[in-house]
Amino acid sequence: MDAPVRAGQERWVGGMLYLAAVDPLAGAEVLGEPSMYWDCPQTREVVAGWGEAGAMETGNAQEAREVLRRLSSSATVRWVGEAPASLPGPWFGGMRFAAEGNDKGWGPFGFGRWTLPERMVWREGDRLAAAVFVPEGPGAEEQVRALLVGIGANFPAGPLPSRRTAQVLRVSSSRPEFEQSVERATETIARGRLQKVVLARAVEIEGERPFDAVQVLARLREQNPRCSTFLFRAPDGTAFLGATPETLCRWEGRELHTEALAGTAPVAQAQELSGRDKEQREHHAVVRYLLEVLGPLCERIDADDAPTLLPLKNMVHLRTGIRARLREGVGVAELVAAMHPTPAVGGTPSAMALAFLLEHEGLDRGWYAAPVGWVGPGRAHQVVALRSARVKGTTARLFVGAGIVAGSKAEAEWRETELKSLTMVKALGGLEG
Numbered sequence: 001m002d003a004p005v006r007a008g009q010e011r012w013v014g015g016m017l018y019l020a021a022v023d024p025l026a027g028a029e030v031l032g033e034p035s036m037y038w039d040c041p042q043t044r045e046v047v048a049g050w051g052e053a054g055a056m057e058t059g060n061a062q063e064a065r066e067v068l069r070r071l072s073s074s075a076t077v078r079w080v081g082e083a084p085a086s087l088p089g090p091w092f093g094g095m096r097f098a099a100e101g102n103d104k105g106w107g108p109f110g111f112g113r114w115t116l117p118e119r120m121v122w123r124e125g126d127r128l129a130a131a132v133f134v135p136e137g138p139g140a141e142e143q144v145r146a147l148l149v150g151i152g153a154n155f156p157a158g159p160l161p162s163r164r165t166a167q168v169l170r171v172s173s174s175r176p177e178f179e180q181s182v183e184r185a186t187e188t189i190a191r192g193r194l195q196k197v198v199l200a201r202a203v204e205i206e207g208e209r210p211f212d213a214v215q216v217l218a219r220l221r222e223q224n225p226r227c228s229t230f231l232f233r234a235p236d237g238t239a240f241l242g243a244t245p246e247t248l249c250r251w252e253g254r255e256l257h258t259e260a261l262a263g264t265a266p267v268a269q270a271q272e273l274s275g276r277d278k279e280q281r282e283h284h285a286v287v288r289y290l291l292e293v294l295g296p297l298c299e300r301i302d303a304d305d306a307p308t309l310l311p312l313k314n315m316v317h318l319r320t321g322i323r324a325r326l327r328e329g330v331g332v333a334e335l336v337a338a339m340h341p342t343p344a345v346g347g348t349p350s351a352m353a354l355a356f357l358l359e360h361e362g363l364d365r366g367w368y369a370a371p372v373g374w375v376g377p378g379r380a381h382q383v384v385a386l387r388s389a390r391v392k393g394t395t396a397r398l399f400v401g402a403g404i405v406a407g408s409k410a411e412a413e414w415r416e417t418e419l420k421s422l423t424m425v426k427a428l429g430g431l432e433g
């Protein structure tokens with residue numbers, strides 16, 4: 001097995017300053033499209049990054065685990081002058097849902113990829129801070145000072161100006177194929193070999209003009225205030241972006257926050273959701289799985305007594321919050337390895353569901369439905385990359401899925417995935433006006 005690529009670098013030099021500015025994304029006005037973006041309203045984290053001072057790429061799950069362990073166990077940055085009290089990251093990235101896949105469009109993302117931005121701007125309390133990073137070496141401190149002077153002098157003080165980017169989108173996805181795989185799944189469930197499987201499909205979108213990633217992000221965060229908005233960019237410029245309602249794990253020291261999120265209804269049927277048996281079964285498969293896989297890693301676990309409703313713009317989900325105190329030595333690497341994929345995106349029994357997906361889904365999920373987020377010493381925040389799309393030029397490939405259990409109907413599952421696709425379709429500039 002090859003060792004993870006570490007860009008030949010073990011340590012970086014960083015510097016920081018505070019900015020008289022209000023919006024990290026506004027930096028796109030002078031720095032161009034960001035290389036990463038992260039916006040989590042629940043934790044008030046907002047980060048935009050430009051360039052790459054370092055990248056760690058992995059070819060498989062084992063290497064991804066090693067990289068997560070390394071980035072979370074020791075500091076990779078030596079600070080010149082003032083060090084930030086706390087900062088999200090500073091490593092940002094994600095990994096594939098599964099090892100197998102034949103969609104060349106995912107090639108540039110690799111199996112897993114985490115980057116340290118050259119410049120990053122984030123919200124710290126009520127103000128914005130900027131940090132710059134360069135590889136450790138001769139002249140590194142001077143480079144850090146020069147980059148800081150540049151960002152301090154040029155970062156826009158005001159909010160991101162909004163540009164009108166609505167356009168006509170050509171949207172295509174195969175309904176018969178999706179519905180057939182739902183039927184195949186319910187047959188397999190009826191034979192007792194599976195209890196739940198989450199089937200996904202891709203939607204191809206062609207715009208009249210290239211998509212403007214900055215405006216897509218601005219729409220995603222504005223239209224989805226209960227979701228984490230994210231963007232990760234591959235070295236060829238392809239962007240993977242979305243606004244997900246699902247946290248995989250928020251980890252700090254010995255504390256873990258996670259959640260089960262499964263079971264969906266349109267907003268108009270929100271009040272009926274809690275009483276629906278099919279949605280409850282879909283949901284409880286996730287709760288049971290999380291308690292089972294987390295048990296050996298935790299000293300104490302505390303789950304909500306019953307799911308509550310998580311209202312989003314176009315739909316409502318069932319949500320059970322879970323908090324835990326971790327055993328000594330358990331960190332983000334162990335958590336991701338144990339938790340991913342949860343039955344909110346895979347199924348139960350897990351191995352059986354993944355084999356079913358490989359055989360029947362006919363889709364390379366790439367980074368969709370996989371863990372993405374940030375990691376730093378002793379802390380990490382990973383979300384499940386749902387309501388997302390891979391975007392390059394005028395083309396977007398969007399991904400949506402739905403949990404199938406006994407009693408699922410192909411047509412209803414299609415409609416549910418249509419509903420889920422609205423998050424990205426609207427953000428891409430469709431359905432406006």
Ligand SMILES: C=C(O[C@H]1C=CC=C(C(=O)O)[C@@H]1O)C(=O)O
Pocket residue numbers: 198200246261262263264282317343344345386387399400401402403420
């Ligand atoms: C798989 C997706 O959603 C998951 C998360 C919440 C609710 C879900 C559901 O009700 O099926 C899915 O498990 C997706 O958005 O592509």
